[in-house]
Amino acid sequence: MTFDYIITDYITGKPVRNMGSEASRQIFERFLIHEKGYSKKDIRVDEKLVVQFKGEDYVSAIDLIVSCNDKALMAITCVAGSIGSYEREILAGARLVYDYQIPFAVSTDARDAMVMDTLSGKKTGQGLGAIPSKKEALELIETMEYKPFDKTRKEREMIIYRSFNLEKINI
Numbered sequence: 001m002t003f004d005y006i007i008t009d010y011i012t013g014k015p016v017r018n019m020g021s022e023a024s025r026q027i028f029e030r031f032l033i034h035e036k037g038y039s040k041k042d043i044r045v046d047e048k049l050v051v052q053f054k055g056e057d058y059v060s061a062i063d064l065i066v067s068c069n070d071k072a073l074m075a076i077t078c079v080a081g082s083i084g085s086y087e088r089e090i091l092a093g094a095r096l097v098y099d100y101q102i103p104f105a106v107s108t109d110a111r112d113a114m115v116m117d118t119l120s121g122k123k124t125g126q127g128l129g130a131i132p133s134k135k136e137a138l139e140l141i142e143t144m145e146y147k148p149f150d151k152t153r154k155e156r157e158m159i160i161y162r163s164f165n166l167e168k169i170n171i
Contacts, residue, residue, distance in 0.1 A: 005017070005018040006018065007022070007026065009026070009045060010026050010033075011043050012045050020080055021078045021080040021109075023110075024078045024080060024110040024111075025078035025110075027110035028078050028110040029045075029064070032066065032131075035128075036133045036134060037134035038066060038137075039134075042066055042134065043064055043066050043067075044064065044065040045063070045064060046061040046062075046063065047061060047064075047097060048060075049061060049062055049096060051096065051161050053158060053159060058162055060162075060165050062075050062076070062077065062090070062097055064078065066137070068134065068138050069138070071141050071144075072098060072102045072103075073103055073104060073132070073137050073140065073141060073144070074104040074105075074115075074131075074132075075093050075094035075102045075106070076090070076105075076106040076108060077089060077093070077107050077108070078108055078109070078110065079108070080109065082109075083107040083108060083109050083113065083114050084107070084114065086107040087105070087116060087123075088160060088164055089160075089164035091105045091121055092158075093105070093161055093165075094118040095118060095149045095157055096149065096157055096161060100147060101119060101146070101148070103118055103144045103145070104117065104124070105118050108128075112126070112127060113125075113130060113131055114130075115130045119145065
């Protein structure tokens with residue numbers, strides 16, 4: 001027998017099921033606001049992402065998108081398990097969710113974080129200290145490249161995202 005407990009999302013104020021990685025997401029949302037200086041309006045929760053596979057649309061969502069000056073800076077997945085297991089999923093999501101690649105892809109369990117450069121796919125930092133503060137983000141955003149993802153690689157990236165993200169498909 002399982003019980004679903006409904007809690008209130010810290011950023012949206014909407015009810016959410018407290019299961020899976022939701023507890024780490026709620027902790028990380030508070031961390032972004034209270035420790036890193038972002039406001040609730042800087043953070044989008046459950047940003048819709050549609051990928052195609054064999055001619056069908058699969059609807060999913062990226063846990064959090066952090067923006068500054070109306071430009072997305074970080075795509076974040078909050079996990080209950082090993083953050084390294086989710087790095088490829090969030091990297092694909094950061095490349096696909098908008099018509100440009102979000103500069104940073106982050107995997108976190110709210111105790112640790114892995115930050116990757118989306119364009120290169122390389123790790124740029126580890127630990128919660130590697131998450132840029134809003135002050136740092138405002139400086140970074142001025143020099144970041146906002147490039148579209150290579151269309152010839154898009155279908156492959158959608159397959160990768162869908163493969164890693166099966167539990168969130170059709171939420």
